[in-house]
Amino acid sequence: MSMNSAPNMTLTDKLKLRWYLLLRWILGLWVKPRILPDADGKTGTNGAQPVCYIMDSYALSSVLILDRCCEQQKLARPLLPVAGIGQSPDRSYATLTRLRGLFVRRPDPRTHSAMLGLMIEKSWADPQLDIQLVPVTVMVGQRPSVDSGLTRIIFSENWEIAGRLRRLFSTLVNGRRTFVQFSRPISLRELAREGLDSPVALRKVSRILRVHFERVRTAAIGPDLSHRRTVVNKVVNSPAVRAAIKEKAHRDNISTEKARNQAVAYTREIAANYSYSSIMVAVAFVSWFWNRIYNGIKLNHFESFPHQALGHEVIYVPCHRSHIDYILLSYLVHKNGSVPPHIAAGINLNLPVIGSWLRRGGAFYLRRTFRSHKLYAAVFYEYLSTIQSQGVSIEYFIEGTRSRTGRLLPPKAGMLAMSVRSYLGAPVRPIMFQPVYIGYERLVEGDSYTTELSGKAKRSERLSDLTKVFGIARHNYGEAHVSLGEPIYLDELLNEQDPHWRATIDSSATRPAWMNTLVDNLGQRIMTHINASADVNPVNLLALVLLGTPRHALGGELLQSQLALYKNLLSQKPTPERITLTDKTAAEIISYGFEMKILQRQEHTLGDIISIAPDRAIGLTYFRNNVAHLMALPSLVACCFLEHHKFSIGNLRRTAIGIQPFLQAELFLPWGQREFTRALDESIEQLVQHGLLMHDDDGTSLSRATDNPQAGMQLKILAHSLLQTVQRYLITISVLARSGSGVLSRAELERLCIQTAQRISMLHEFSAPEFYDRALFKGFIAQLRKIGFLSTNKDNKLQFDQRLQQISKDAKFILGEAIRHEIDQQAPAVAHVTDK
Numbered sequence: 001m002s003m004n005s006a007p008n009m010t011l012t013d014k015l016k017l018r019w020y021l022l023l024r025w026i027l028g029l030w031v032k033p034r035i036l037p038d039a040d041g042k043t044g045t046n047g048a049q050p051v052c053y054i055m056d057s058y059a060l061s062s063v064l065i066l067d068r069c070c071e072q073q074k075l076a077r078p079l080l081p082v083a084g085i086g087q088s089p090d091r092s093y094a095t096l097t098r099l100r101g102l103f104v105r106r107p108d109p110r111t112h113s114a115m116l117g118l119m120i121e122k123s124w125a126d127p128q129l130d131i132q133l134v135p136v137t138v139m140v141g142q143r144p145s146v147d148s149g150l151t152r153i154i155f156s157e158n159w160e161i162a163g164r165l166r167r168l169f170s171t172l173v174n175g176r177r178t179f180v181q182f183s184r185p186i187s188l189r190e191l192a193r194e195g196l197d198s199p200v201a202l203r204k205v206s207r208i209l210r211v212h213f214e215r216v217r218t219a220a221i222g223p224d225l226s227h228r229r230t231v232v233n234k235v236v237n238s239p240a241v242r243a244a245i246k247e248k249a250h251r252d253n254i255s256t257e258k259a260r261n262q263a264v265a266y267t268r269e270i271a272a273n274y275s276y277s278s279i280m281v282a283v284a285f286v287s288w289f290w291n292r293i294y295n296g297i298k299l300n301h302f303e304s305f306p307h308q309a310l311g312h313e314v315i316y317v318p319c320h321r322s323h324i325d326y327i328l329l330s331y332l333v334h335k336n337g338s339v340p341p342h343i344a345a346g347i348n349l350n351l352p353v354i355g356s357w358l359r360r361g362g363a364f365y366l367r368r369t370f371r372s373h374k375l376y377a378a379v380f381y382e383y384l385s386t387i388q389s390q391g392v393s394i395e396y397f398i399e400g401t402r403s404r405t406g407r408l409l410p411p412k413a414g415m416l417a418m419s420v421r422s423y424l425g426a427p428v429r430p431i432m433f434q435p436v437y438i439g440y441e442r443l444v445e446g447d448s449y450t451t452e453l454s455g456k457a458k459r460s461e462r463l464s465d466l467t468k469v470f471g472i473a474r475h476n477y478g479e480a481h482v483s484l485g486e487p488i489y490l491d492e493l494l495n496e497q498d499p500h501w502r503a504t505i506d507s508s509a510t511r512p513a514w515m516n517t518l519v520d521n522l523g524q525r526i527m528t529h530i531n532a533s534a535d536v537n538p539v540n541l542l543a544l545v546l547l548g549t550p551r552h553a554l555g556g557e558l559l560q561s562q563l564a565l566y567k568n569l570l571s572q573k574p575t576p577e578r579i580t581l582t583d584k585t586a587a588e589i590i591s592y593g594f595e596m597k598i599l600q601r602q603e604h605t606l607g608d609i610i611s612i613a614p615d616r617a618i619g620l621t622y623f624r625n626n627v628a629h630l631m632a633l634p635s636l637v638a639c640c641f642l643e644h645h646k647f648s649i650g651n652l653r654r655t656a657i658g659i660q661p662f663l664q665a666e667l668f669l670p671w672g673q674r675e676f677t678r679a680l681d682e683s684i685e686q687l688v689q690h691g692l693l694m695h696d697d698d699g700t701s702l703s704r705a706t707d708n709p710q711a712g713m714q715l716k717i718l719a720h721s722l723l724q725t726v727q728r729y730l731i732t733i734s735v736l737a738r739s740g741s742g743v744l745s746r747a748e749l750e751r752l753c754i755q756t757a758q759r760i761s762m763l764h765e766f767s768a769p770e771f772y773d774r775a776l777f778k779g780f781i782a783q784l785r786k787i788g789f790l791s792t793n794k795d796n797k798l799q800f801d802q803r804l805q806q807i808s809k810d811a812k813f814i815l816g817e818a819i820r821h822e823i824d825q826q827a828p829a830v831a832h833v834t835d836k
Helices: 011-028 060-072 114-125 150-155 164-177 188-192 198-221 228-236 239-252 256-270 276-293 305-309 324-335 354-360 374-389 414-425 446-453 463-472 490-497 501-507 515-531 538-546 556-570 586-595 617-626 628-639 649-667 673-689 711-739 746-764 774-786 803-814 817-831
Strands: 034-036 051-057 093-097 132-140 178-182 296-300 313-318 342-346 363-366 431-440 479-484 553-555 599-602 609-612 646-648 693-695 701-704 790-792 798-800
Touching: 011 060, 051 060, 051 114, 051 198, 060 132, 060 178, 093 114, 093 198, 114 188, 114 198, 132 198, 164 178, 188 198, 228 239, 228 256, 228 374, 239 256, 239 374, 256 363, 256 374, 276 324, 276 354, 296 324, 305 431, 313 324, 313 515, 324 342, 324 431, 324 479, 354 363, 363 374, 374 414, 414 515, 431 490, 431 515, 446 617, 490 501, 490 515, 538 553, 538 556, 538 586, 538 609, 538 617, 553 556, 556 586, 556 609, 556 628, 556 711, 586 599, 617 628, 628 649, 628 673, 628 711, 646 649, 649 673, 649 701, 649 711, 649 774, 649 803, 673 693, 701 711, 711 746, 711 774, 711 803, 711 817, 746 774, 774 790
Parallel strands: 034 178, 051 093, 051 132, 296 479, 313 431, 342 363
Antiparallel strands: 132 178, 431 479, 553 609, 599 609, 646 701, 693 701, 790 798
């Protein structure tokens, strides 16, 4: 740097600057900082206004690191005087806190930063001057402070102000993991317009900055946690758990001490034992593992997350595809500068060795059900409330288990209800639910899912499963994609439910009447936001197209054409804005399918035939189902033209609206009924624009396009994405109708539906996994009950009336004659099969 860049500096200042630059060069040999932009994606300010950087506490290494970053980004330099103001000090930074003393260093008792006060005075004195305060946080290493051991204090960032020795060791150990977080600039001119005196303005901006730095540090390294032993004691000694201990002692006729010991044992079984050193070991191993099995891991929509999360208790609510989900999300959160969450894991994962390791990585364990264990329920709820009130980020899967079909499962209310209850009990730190979509191109558990759906019992996890890691590492699993959905703020949801909810919970000792409705709405909204942030990868597209053909094969040209059609449909409305789509062309997608050993080629004189490789078709249904919701509307429109060359727009809308509640419940579509009609019209226009349909002269009907020779085949392939869903609906209604009202219980109906679906599937095509999934039939039956088409009589049998026939009529209207006949033929035969 030339001295001419600071012409007003004295010789002493210039020599001091030279010394700092030498130290910066030495520091730069080891420290490689990563720059994190503000919520707008910017670093600092490139405008002509004077800039002063603000840091929470002073450390020379932090100033030198910041100066290097600013030089790289061509920003104003903190080691130089503030440009554009007269008689400026020899620097452009201020700190809120400093340590004083040569050997024993203590915080400076000053009230405010002198440099910050000077900037305010100059701004107030010159109405034309607009100084920009840019808050910056320099973090060397990250971790929650789980104990006060000397080694951990030296090696990582925590909540204490670092002295010189500790900062030196921290920089030596964690210099490669240094983060520089820029935040949005604060304009002193805008503050001056509020009409405050300069001393009042100084106190206000100091307070704003202190709160800001606390939020940034909490988001980056987590809250200041107590030791696990302290957490256990706090949980067991809480009023709710003490009451549960007393009740158990009385109910089981045991001593209070014995009941208390049981509560302690439950707490230890549940509680995480977060260890930063374990996290670092895990990151090293996982980084190697990812590089072995994945071509890449992509994180979408993270840019705005750090700003949105500031000041909030963050609860990550991802979809659940694989055991890899736990590790993948924590890894990405850690790599992007935030503290990994505590994860609610099933007690089945608390295996010897691996259970302890996961616990040190933030896992806390829960049993499948609490219903018959009141003491356990009280302990778990108190533990969750404790870590939630401390600001610990949490992750749990509201589906309850991994999806075996690739579709989202109905949300379970348990964990959501406990989180909401905990917040209502102490609404201090607002909660932000962060939906997360996780998508793969190949599943580690793919084969086991297929066998489970075929009727075999799920095998419990075993310690010996660890040996499979090395077998997994020999295969290529493509890319993994993680997308953050639109966050959901609990306060906003509470205000929608009850604008006076704070007064309601203050004045009532009982649970609010709207609690169940709120939790149900929250669960539905989370699942909808997950689906609205899906990533469509090449495997999803190949599965959508080829599974829609009778023999899972197409000519090369038609396959390219259909892939291009799907990409075009997914890149336009009504596709949600957060959806991400592979940037590969149709030809590149096909090449990638061969690379992933999904496709095979059969040469032919009239053109090569491309088909799904043997034994891959059933597994690919999982990846088709991941994104089936995105193709639901164009597929529904295409279904109407399977048996009809011409279809009135009015009948199409009526048919679609009739099926909409069931599609909404199963696929978590992002539209209400009014928005659904608009989205349907947009899908119709898409198919018209792509030459698959055309409007008749009067504009009231649609017909298959006559000038596109491929239109009929393309519509048929497109329709197949939703065809099996409509078939399941008709199977359920046909079994009910043939058996009669008041004959079948819900469990009997579910069993008979699955048997009918399996038989039809085996007679007409390969065995589709969703025809073996009881949850899908259970969800449809539950929706029929919810909207009043089904009810339960005093004998617990299902009753229905003639309204059910309208759904059957709509379903039959869009299905082929062969499948309609087969369903009608098989349903009565199966309906009289007795339980075995």
